[in-house]
Amino acid sequence: MSWVTVVWSMVAAASLTLAGVHLPVWMRDRTAWPNFYFSMMAVSTALFAFCEVSVLLAQTPEQFAMAVRWAHVPIWLVIVSLVFFVRTYFEAGRPWLGWGVIGLRGISLLLNFTTGQNLNYREITALDRIPFLGDLVAVPIGTPNPSMLVGQLSSIALVVFVADASLTAWRRRQRSAVLTVGVGATFFALAGNLQTMLIFWGIIQAPVTISLFSLGLVLAMAYELSRDVMRASKLVRDLRESEQRMILAVEAAKLGLWVRDFARDEVWASARMRELFGLTPTEPAGFEKLLQRVHVADRDLVRQAMEQANAGDGHYQTEFRTVMPAGRTCWIAAQGRVEFDERHRPVRTRGTCSDVTVRKEAEQEMLHLRQELAHVGRVSVMGQLASALAHEINQPLGAILRNAEAATLLLEAQPPDLDELRAIVEDILGDDQRASAVIDRMRGLLKRRDIEMQPLAVDDIVGDVAALVRPDATARQVKMVVEIADDMPLVLGDRVHLQQVLLNLISNGMDSIDEAGRKARSIVVSAVRNGLQAVEIAVTDSGLGIPPDKLEQVFGSFFTTKPSGMGMGLSISRTLIETHGGRLWAENLEGGGASLRFTLPVALQEPTR
Secondary structure (H helix, E strand, O other): OOHHHHHHHHHHHHHHHHHHHHHHHHHHOOOOHHHHHHHHHHHHHHHHHHHHHHHHOOOOHHHHHHHHHHHHHHHHHHHHHHHHHHHHHHOOOOHHHHHHHHHHHHHHHHHHHHOOOOOOEEEEEEEEEEEEOOEEEEEEEEEEOOOHHHHHHHHHHHHHHHHHHHHHHHHOOOHHHHHHHHHHHHHHHHHHHHHHHHHHOOOOOOOOOHHHHHHHHHHHHHHHHHHHHHHHHHHHHHHHHHHHHHHHHHHHHOEEEEEEEOOOOEEEEOHHHHHHOOOOOOOOOOHHHHHHOEOOOOHHHHHHHHHHHHHOOOEEEEEEEEEOOOOOEEEEEEEEEEEEOOOOOEEEEEEEEEEOHHHHHHHHHHHHHHHHHHHHHHHHHHHHOHHHHHHHHHHHHHHHHHHHHHHHHHHHOOOOOHHHHHHHHHHHHHHHHHHHHHHHHHHHHHOOOOOOOEEEOHHHHHHHHHHHHHHHHHHOOOEEEEEEOOOOOOEEEOHHHHHHHHHHHHHHHHHHHHHHOOOOOEEEEEEEEOOOOEEEEEEEEOOOOOOHHHOOHHHOOOOOOOOOOOOOHHHHHHHHHHHOOOOEEEEEOOOOOEEEEEEEEEOOOOOOO
16 A cells, blocks of 8 residues: 555544544534534545545546546535634624635536536646655646636635634634634645645646645644633533532522423422422422412412513512421522523523521511500500590580480479480480590500501591590690592501501601690691502691601601600501501601601502491
């Protein structure tokens, strides 16, 4: 076997080996197009090497001409693969220039089969023999084909395309790739093209060795791709390290992780996630399966949160209860993000869950303590109103006594005046109802109770409080004014707790008036619409007002400006209003006085009286 056969077989074997290494990369990852185009180029280089061996060892002009003709097919594949490789690897290069290269090479391939014996020769008349690698190889003698200029022009265009793409990549600081692929492709393309020009135009007599230049280009590209493989390997190691750190952080935070794949309708759940939902390590964790472990009262809330995330920006955050197989209830805080495709269809949901049972129990305990404080506050306010309320109750009781004495005298008359007795009885019933209403309002405010949200009429809430406070306001010479707009909708709230808020605000206002000592002494309770979904209620006094730097501080716990105050009234009031879904704030008025305002959400049902 000659050395020519050995060397060119090694070129083909090396090319096919490199193709066999990189083609599976593309088959596993169909986005790795540079690996695919490199594999095609390597295979084409191997095919060209076999054709070139036939050229070098040809025995007749006809064999030489036929081998050269078929060698242009793998050359076309090499150039097309190189264009696409540079375009996808650098993500650069003018598309029109790349298509121009492919177009010119396609025309030259057509001319190769339609003009002369091949693209390079019209006719090969004889073969000369020259020594090469210890063997005598064929060198053609014949008439060059002018169509060869099209092929050489495509090679020059290829060099321009590679140089243009390399310049862009250099500006992007892809300098290692430019030095390896860009410079290598330019050098080997120029060297190979120069050799063919000198040989086929009859300037020199030398063997055709384009395969060696192609192999050099293949090796340069393989070297650069191997650098990518090394970088990918390092990235995998870094990702594994990051994964271990993430797992450590997740375990430290006691978070449960889950991923939902919409296409396959599958859910992956971490061990902690399964524990939070009471699932075994091998039990399927479908979305509906997880939803079945959610407390029946919270399922619609969870489903609605997920549907809103799928239809909106993809983010969700909610809290709900889960029921363990043993019957134990846990509170779970969940948040996550939905990934969408280009049509905004949900593809994947990633989320975390954590056990917040301890926090929820603490919140419930805190709410219970606040309710106890609220009850104490109501008792305190009722204590302040006690003398005025006693006076208001004393009036109907005194009237009842006087009517009873009059009725006794009338009964002694013979015959008794029945019409007058009926009138006295009606007066007694009316006075009794007045006293009973006062006592009922006092009992309602003094009861311990949880917050019960229901539709309420604003005029009922304000009217009941005004009836309780008006005797004390009269005793303190404070004018009580109620202004409620005609278009008041129902509000959603708890009657007793909202009355407590009004009592606190009105009581504070009258205390401020007493401290001011002004002649203008008035409290105005007003209610107006605040947009379509809220009602705003304001308690305005003619007192001293609030120092500007204390407008927010007055709502803090244990902050008070009164010597005997607990500092909890406004704090409790703000908590109660925020629990109702509204907000409470304070404003100073021009000329003195302050206005404390709060909002309540509008209800959509009939009032409960």
